[in-house]
Amino acid sequence: MTALRACSLFAAMLFALVTPARADDEGVPYWASIDAEIANMRVGPGDSYRISWVYRRPHLPVKVVRREGPWRLIEDPAGDRGWMRDLLLSRQRAAIVKGEGLAEIRAAPTSGSHLQWRVEPGVVGLLGECEAGWCQFDAGGHKGFAQADRLWGAGAP
Structure with a gap:
């Protein structure tokens, strides 16, 4: 076997070992x-x-x-x-309320919409669509909109 062929074979074997880890x-x-x-x-x-x-x-x-x-x-x-x-x-996307004090859950994704309720930091809920700084938030069937900056799990990971 020539040195070039042996080197090519070694490179192919090394690539086969490395590729699955990258794909993972x-x-x-x-x-x-x-x-x-x-x-x-x-x-x-x-x-x-x-x-x-x-x-x-x-x-x-x-x-x-x-x-x-x-x-x-x-x-x-x-x-x-x-x-x-x-x-x-x-x-399934979810989020947890973070920060200090109670977070407001609104009926619509605006700060002027009807206040549904307030939740404490640590409350977990399912996360829906997020847009313009607001996210749909469902805590045990209680649905509304929360400010995205109060939710860990919203935005890019």
């Missing part, structure tokens, strides 16, 4: 939400890694920052990172 990370980061009553976050991408957090909050928004096979490296609203199985996550 296509489309990240993206928003997701926890889709289980109980979800374990682990320190590594596998069941043999120790559990670092146990989430008991369905629809909690998370940011997926990396993919490795069926595992997702996620970041939660507090900034903690760890690995979670893809089966425990949904692409």
Whole structure:
């Protein structure tokens, strides 16, 4: 075998090993939400890694920052990172109210529209369309519009 052929073969094998890892990370980061009553976050991408957090909050928004096979490296609203199985996550967008004081939920996406209710930081809800600084927000069937800057999970991941 010539040196050129051996080098080409080595490069092809190396490319084959590297390509799947790149394909796994296509489309990240993206928003997701926890889709289980109980979800374990682990320190590594596998069941043999120790559990670092146990989430008991369905629809909690998370940011997926990396993919490795069926595992997702996620970041939660507090900034903690760890690995979670893809089966425990949904692409359903959700958000959590952030900031100080109560957030106003309005009937329409304007500050002058009827005030539906106020929610505390930490309230989780499903997220609808966001436009002009306002997002549709559904907290347990109570629907309205919240200012996007009060929601972690709105905007680009």
